[in-house]
Structures are given as C-alpha cells and as structure tokens.
Amino acid sequence: MKEEALKVIEGVLKEGRKNMVEYEAKQVLKAYGLPVPYEKLATTVDEAIAYAGEIGYPVAMKLMSPQILHKSDARVVVLNVKDPEELKKKWEEIHENARRYRPDAQILGVLIAPMLKPGREIIIGVTEDPQFGHAIMFGLGGIFVEVLKDVTFRIIPITERDARRMIKEIKGYPILAGARGEAPADIDAIVDLLLKVSKLVDDLRDYIKEMDLNPVFVYEKGAVIVDARIILK
Amino acid sequence: MQAEIAEQLKPFFEPKAVAIIGATDKKGKVGNVIFENFRVNKERGIFKGAIYPVNPKLDEIDGYKVYHSVGELPEGVDLAVISIPAKFVPATMEDIAAKGIKAVIIITGGFGELGEEGKRMERQIYETAKKNGIRVIGPNCVGVYSPDTGVDTVFLPDEKMDRPRSGPIAFVSQSGAFAAAMLDWAANEELGIGKMVSYGNKIDVDDADLMDYFTGDDSINVVTLYIEGVKDGRRFMEAARRITRVKPVIALKAGRSSYGAKAASSHTGSLAGADVIYDAAFKQTGVIRAEDFEHMFDLAKAFAQLKGKLPKGDRIGIITDGGGAGVMASDAVAKFGLRMAEPSEETIRFLRERFPPHAVVGNPTDVVGDTDAERYRLALEAFTKDPNIDAILVIVLFQVPLLREEEVIEIIGDYARRSEKPIVAVAMGGAKTERYAKMLEERGVPVYPTPERGVRALEGLVRYSSYLRR
Numbered sequence: 245m246k247e248e249a250l251k252v253i254e255g256v257l258k259e260g261r262k263n264m265v266e267y268e269a270k271q272v273l274k275a276y277g278l279p280v281p282y283e284k285l286a287t288t289v290d291e292a293i294a295y296a297g298e299i300g301y302p303v304a305m306k307l308m309s310p311q312i313l314h315k316s317d318a319r320v321v322v323l324n325v326k327d328p329e330e331l332k333k334k335w336e337e338i339h340e341n342a343r344r345y346r347p348d349a350q351i352l353g354v355l356i357a358p359m360l361k362p363g364r365e366i367i368i369g370v371t372e373d374p375q376f377g378h379a380i381m382f383g384l385g386g387i388f389v390e391v392l393k394d395v396t397f398r399i400i401p402i403t404e405r406d407a408r409r410m411i412k413e414i415k416g417y418p419i420l421a422g423a424r425g426e427a428p429a430d431i432d433a434i435v436d437l438l439l440k441v442s443k444l445v446d447d448l449r450d451y452i453k454e455m456d457l458n459p460v461f462v463y464e465k466g467a468v469i470v471d472a473r474i475i476l477k
Numbered sequence: 478m479q480a481e482i483a484e485q486l487k488p489f490f491e492p493k494a495v496a497i498i499g500a501t502d503k504k505g506k507v508g509n510v511i512f513e514n515f516r517v518n519k520e521r522g523i524f525k526g527a528i529y530p531v532n533p534k535l536d537e538i539d540g541y542k543v544y545h546s547v548g549e550l551p552e553g554v555d556l557a558v559i560s561i562p563a564k565f566v567p568a569t570m571e572d573i574a575a576k577g578i579k580a581v582i583i584i585t586g587g588f589g590e591l592g593e594e595g596k597r598m599e600r601q602i603y604e605t606a607k608k609n610g611i612r613v614i615g616p617n618c619v620g621v622y623s624p625d626t627g628v629d630t631v632f633l634p635d636e637k638m639d640r641p642r643s644g645p646i647a648f649v650s651q652s653g654a655f656a657a658a659m660l661d662w663a664a665n666e667e668l669g670i671g672k673m674v675s676y677g678n679k680i681d682v683d684d685a686d687l688m689d690y691f692t693g694d695d696s697i698n699v700v701t702l703y704i705e706g707v708k709d710g711r712r713f714m715e716a717a718r719r720i721t722r723v724k725p726v727i728a729l730k731a732g733r734s735s736y737g738a739k740a741a742s743s744h745t746g747s748l749a750g751a752d753v754i755y756d757a758a759f760k761q762t763g764v765i766r767a768e769d770f771e772h773m774f775d776l777a778k779a780f781a782q783l784k785g786k787l788p789k790g791d792r793i794g795i796i797t798d799g800g801g802a803g804v805m806a807s808d809a810v811a812k813f814g815l816r817m818a819e820p821s822e823e824t825i826r827f828l829r830e831r832f833p834p835h836a837v838v839g840n841p842t843d844v845v846g847d848t849d850a851e852r853y854r855l856a857l858e859a860f861t862k863d864p865n866i867d868a869i870l871v872i873v874l875f876q877v878p879l880l881r882e883e884e885v886i887e888i889i890g891d892y893a894r895r896s897e898k899p900i901v902a903v904a905m906g907g908a909k910t911e912r913y914a915k916m917l918e919e920r921g922v923p924v925y926p927t928p929e930r931g932v933r934a935l936e937g938l939v940r941y942s943s944y945l946r947r
Contacts, residue, residue, distance in 0.1 A: 369745025376710030
C-alpha cells in the first residue's frame, strides 16, 4: 500500500512539483484500496481512442496538467464523448484550450474515464493544522459545501465510531439517509472511505499537506471518487 | 508518563518549603501580597510548609527571616515563586537550578508578550529549566490557588477579590485576568474551587500537564479549562483522552472566529479554521465544549454536585408547577438535541390515581399552581422509577401559595440522593428563590435560574455519558 503510493509521490516530487494531478492523486488513492473509476492516461490521440474503446463509449476526457488545477475554468474537461470522431475533435479542442489558458502548461496526457452514473455527491478532504496535525473533513457536495459550509472535521487518525458520527453530524444527513422517500445511500461505503483516507494520511503524513476528494458519488451500493487532488508538502 | 508528570507538578500544590523571591514589606506590591497569602494561610494552619522570603535589601518581614539570595536558602525548598523584574529572572533561574529547586512559578510579566527581547529571555529560562528538570508555571501569570493546601500566589489582595471556598472543581486558565475574575465570581456563586492554575505565557507547564496532574487528584472531580491556544495539539489530545476516562473536562475556547481561507490551496483547507479543528479534537477526546463562561460553570456545577452520577440516555422527564416554564424546558430539550421521555403507562396510572383532575400528567408533568410538596414527591417517585426516563428536570416556582418551601426542598434533596438518575432543578425568581436554591444546592442538587440553562446542563451530562459508553 504505502510503497506503491510513495512511488507515485516521489515521482511527482522528483519533478519539483507539489500539486498532484487528478491521475496521480487517484493512483495514490487506489494504492490504499479507495474506489476510483477504471481510467487510463492517454498521451496520444490513438492511445485515447484505444482506451475509449476498451472502457466503452460514452467517455469523459480530462486533460492533465500540473499548471491547470481548475480544469473546468480552463475548459479542458469534456463529458459524454460518444465516438472516435468526436474524441478526435475534442482532443484538439482541449489541447487548444489548455494552451490558451496557460501557454506554459506542461501536458501529461488526457485521462480517459467512463461516464459515471450520478449518485449523491459528497466531499471528503484533508487539511493540516499547525497544532493538531492532519484533520479529515466530510460533507455533502455542491451547494451544501459551497454555500452552507455544512461540513465536519476530525483529527486523523479516526475510529469507525468517529466516522459514523461525522456522517450523522452534518445537517444534510437526511439526504444520505433517504429523506424524500429515496433509498438510503450506502453509509458503510462512506465509513470505509473515511477510514481508508485516515489510514492513508496517517501513513503518509510526512508527504501530504492537503487533499480534496470532490465530488465522490455515493450510490445505494458503493461509492466512487470522481475527482481528486492532493497537495504535497 | 501521567504518573511522572503528576509527581513533577506536586510541589506546585503541596510544597514542603516555598521560597518567595521578591517578597517585600511594601503593602500592595505583588511580592507582598503573595508573601502575605502564605503567611496568613500558615497562621490559619492551612499551609503546612516552610516560608522563606528572598530579597537582597531586607532582613526581616513580619518576623520572618529574609534571605538575601537564592544561594543562602536552607536545603529542602521545593517551590520557588518569583516576582522580581523580568531582566533578573534568567540569572535567578540559574541560582534556582544550582539550589536544586524543581518547581518554579514566575509571576513576573514583561516577557514574550512584549517582544523579541522578552522571547529571548523566555527561551533562556526554558533552557535552564529543561537542562535541570525544573517545571515552570508562567511567566506573566497569576499562578496557583489551592485552598486546601494554602498555596495562593494570586497577587490580588483579599479586600479586592473574594476567594472561593474549596470544592471539587479545578480551573485552568491561560489568562490571569480571567482567572482572577472567575475566582471572585465563583466565591459569589458559592462554587467550590479545589485548584486554580493560571499559566500565562506557558513556556513549560500547560493544559496537557495539568490534565495529567488532575487525573490522579482525588480532590478534583471536574476540570474546567479556559484555552486561548494549545501548543501541541497531539499531546493535548492524549492527556484529554486519559483524564476524560475518569472525570469530565469542560473547555471554553476563546476565538470562535476562524482563520480559514488564509493561504489554503485546497477546498478543505479553506473550510478549516482553528475553531472547527478544536471542535474536532474536543469531540474525539470527550472534552465538553462550553459556549461561554456561564455555560462552563453551569456544567461544572452539574458535574461537581452530581458527583459522577450520569444519565444512561438522553430522555428527559420534566416536572413543573408552571405550564409556561414546562414549555420553555421542552423547547430547550429539542434545541439541545435531547429527547422528551415518554413516561411509562405505570407512571401515568400512578399519577392519574393520585393527582387532582386539573393537574397535567405526562411529560412535562405539571403539578400546577395549587400544588403542595406532596405532588412533587409523587411525581419524583414515579419519574425516578420509570425506565423510560434517563434524567429529571424539576422546575419549582417557589412563589405558588400552598407550597411549603422547606418541605419540597427536603423531598427533592432526598430523591436526588437516593436515585441513580441525575436530578437537576430550576428555580426562577428573585432573592427569596435564590435562598431556596442555595438550600437545594446544599443537598447536592444543581439549581439553575432558567429552564434553558438547566436543560443545557443536562445536555452536557448526556454528552459526556454518551462518550463514556461508546
């Protein structure tokens, strides 16, 4: 677990970078058994077409650049790409957008990802406090975190009991529990995510400064990390 | 580790011999008030140790021989209290180290809080202490108040500040002004304070050390902390986890506003502030966070009075002789996240058979305005036996005409003593009510002036109990 994650981290550090792009962050998460989609990083358009075929259309394309952390601002993400024709066109488009956004942008490739079924959105994050060390955050995604700041924190490492309390503590909990007649979201999957993130950060506390898993889709059964960022020390 | 720290801190509370460095005969001076505190406490037979004033310019104060330097002191001094100008403190620390004294309270201000030179002196003092195994409280602090052992370095004279009686509450405060105000206020409220420590700039002894000390101090059954900032969060959490297993800790953290958004590059970083992080640390270690000064002492009183009696759940039963007060209490139960108990059928039947028809049986049970003490007894009898009720709030409006005050006080006190469930009382009113409230408190019942405060105190008991039962 740790060795695998460290290999990715050290690779990034060797390049003199602190910001891990989504693809790299997900490699680290995957090493700790966290649920990330089956995705591949393509460096040529032919590779991209091959991967898309393997993953199955429609796919999402996300351009990976350490200089572009806000991918939607730079318009380097395309969703619902339906066939190789469209993929080719979008490949050019997002590269063009990246160059326009940051002419010096170093491009690592384009992440070819499956289109995920939407679920209830949550955010899990990590920050480091000067006195208490790393803390983990949990909240519902979207307006709940952006506007209402309906989030809760615990100091890492956390116990399963801490994780369950965190989930119940936020005001938006009924949305997860199934407030409007929906089936409840998979709470155990969220608990598992929180515990694994806690373990990961506890192991790698000398390397990791901050982390955002945003959003994470939670389903009636299971959960998947849609986007992730890790900032190294 | 905890035992070791407790041993190191013992001389601060039970010194065999104290050196008062900077003792003077000039009335009103800090060095005089502190010396007088010890002298008077010794005369009263409370302070059992020896007292050695140190001052190069004096030979005698109040019949006590004054030593001209630390070097001249007799052997066996285990506590030094320093109130000399800051610039002389680093050298004096060297003398203290040479003498083998292992506990020092530095009252003097003018150190780190004033700038670089002060910070440099603090580092020097700390290094001397570290090298020689000396524990330091302060500098820039009020120090220690321990009424049972007669240690009192609070340099505010008796005529300016009342000192509280002894009791099971320990109070720790970074701020000296807050500590002094609190002691004065506790005296007025008749809250018993067993130990108070104000550590000022805390170059050494801090909240974590003191929690470790109080963990094994049987005279203390609840610890209250007024915190401005914690140096080492992880150490704080470890000590907090140890002590909350055996006694409750209530913390009031100053600075609710957050520093978030500053220099955070992640979303999470921008949402984190000092405050949410403290909240998290408190929750994970069973420390009960107080919203304000009043809340802190409302909780301290509940824990101190109930002596470890905790509710087994969050279902509150309310007994009242005023409908409005009952509604206010029910609202507070919801507001603070507790549940209204649903009394058992047996409770309902028992009370229905014995109450007049216009009394309200249920939760709240309203014994109504023409009540006598007997109705309170019946309600308490039923509620204390009811398995659906975890804690009881008794509201007494002593103003109602037929209620014999002493009788109802005896009844509530009696059930409070015998029942395993915590019973908290609310008495709303003026001077007369306050007198009755005090009588109730003498019988081990914590009393609050409003239903909201009574329920909020119960919420603290429930929160701590739920932490322990996890």
